[in-house]
Amino acid sequence: MAIVKPFKAVRAKRDKAALVSSKSYEVYTPEMLNSKLAFNPYTFLHVINPGYKYHKQDITGELRFKLVHNRYLEFKEDEIFFQDELPGFYIYQKITATNSFCGIISATSVEDYHNDVIKKHEGTLKERELLFENYLKNTGFNAEPVLLTYPDNDDISSIIKKYTKERAEYEFSSTDKTSHLLWVVNDKKDVAKIEQGFKEVDTLYIADGHHRSTSSCLLADRLAKENPNHTGKEAYNFFMSYLLPESQLSIYEFNRFIKDLNGLTPHEFLIELDTIFRIENRKQELYKPKEKHHFSMYLNGEFYALYLRKSLYNFTDSLSRLDAQILYTTVLKPILGIEDIRNDSKIVYSQDKSDSLELKTKVDSGEFKVSFGMLPTTISELKEIVDAGLLMPPKTTYIEPKLRSALTIYEF
Structure with a gap:
């Protein structure tokens, strides 16, 4: 039985979603990164590359992580980001020239990771685990979901189909000719149906994001020990994931x-x-x-x-x-x-x-x-x-x- 929870996402306003969201930081060459930073004041890359503001991009370690948090606060103060008032799930569809992927962004449980409901297929490096745990501790947010896959489920698919017939909250194309669509699911009945649908799923498999999920669990364990009033319901007991039916997953060699x-x-x-x-x-x-x-x-x-x-x-x-x-x-x-x-x-x-x-x-x-x-x-x-x-x-x-x-x- 998988535990998935709705959450109040922090996100860009509709008219800026295409400008704010970015590919994973690691895929950009230095030239591409500088170009994005120079010509797009809204890109999230300004948040995770905080030294650009001072023409100093070689800041590392805990200082960089704290500056990332500061840039994040600035995006909220400038109203580039806002937080949804109601907890919800988020249906995200990505359409490329060869594939279409459509799944649900949710908060997934650290408890499920420890209990082997969420299973991994790759080993992780302790050094990277600790580095990213420190990053999460200092920044206080997940911006890139872990990719989880699950056996196709008709009940979950029916809810996705219901929403994808309506106008998307976000609908934009990126420069790699990929279309991105996002629907907000905050109706209480539909939220409950999604939660119930995943209770029928025995196992979630990590497809991508092994270090991010492991680091989230390490941080949750640490914060639980430091919190004398820990209940298990705190936000740190969950991490953001994108749940995709296994029939839609593409695997290459x-x-x-x-x-x-x-x-x-x-x-x-x-x-x-x-x-x-x-x-x-x-x-x-x-x-x-x-x-x-x-x-x-x-x-x-x-x-x-x-x-x-x-x-x-x-x-x-x-x-x-x-x-x-x-x-x-x-x-x-x-x-x-x-x-x-x-x-x-x-x-x-x-x-x-x-x-x-x-x-x-x-x-x-x-x-x-x-x-x-x-x-x-x-x-x-x-x-x-x-x-x-x-x-x-x-x-x-x-x-x-x-x-x-x-x-x-x-x-x-």
Whole structure:
């Protein structure tokens, strides 16, 4: 039974929503960031890049976090932001050239995270957890929701359909030719229906935002200990999430690029691979796998198809059947000597959504010796691994939608 709650969002007025909301801070190059800051006084980037006001953008640590809070207060004082009077849910639809996503922004429960109702599929880095916990403590808000997915539910879908037939509170397009629509759900009966609908959902799966959710839970635990009158109903016991039906989730793969062959020549490397894979030389054909446990490889100017010799591989659990794990246990670790696939500088990852030719071009450039491609992980694989209490290797999934910051803000 998942606990989701309505909340009084802080958000931009209708006429400024397109100007205020932004992509995640991390996707902007320095040039793009400076351009946005210079020409748009309303962008939320001014809040999370507070040093720009003083022509000093290298402010870090707790001082930066406190200045973020100050800029946030200024946006409220200047009435760029206002807070809804009634608690509600927010239906957000994102429409791209290839996909349409429509889900519900809500407050989700730290208790559910601790009780494994909200489940994760990736490990997190303690340093980043603590850094973001400190950020949350100093700023006092969530501006970018955690992406959670759940099995499709007819009752929840019917409420979404009811509202999306009406005029949206926000309706605008961003410069990447994406449409954004937001509906406010504050009718008490519909709010209750949404809450009840999610009580019928046994599990919510974190699709994107593992560090944000973990950090929110760390902060909630800390504040609970510091509060002698803690009840469990305080705002810090929840974090903002975007709840999306699993049928709408898009999962793409990450390609692997390796900088050296661990002392082997290309021919010696192929011979090593032959012990666990049946190998076909596809020469200049841009080969992409068509089945699970098949891999594409680009080496020394040619494409190869690698087919796992299943009789020689030990399938023990759902994780061992995952292509990313198979590549790690059969090639990356034993042959190429890459044990720490998160931090080893010999391996680089690139999501394969837009440029399949990268497998070839990055190796041909001389920067890498070999590249590997595979099929995307399915939502069924992800859930099976998570439900078994296991974690997937880093950079196994590139998941969409990627969510904007400051469409709605959750204060605690």
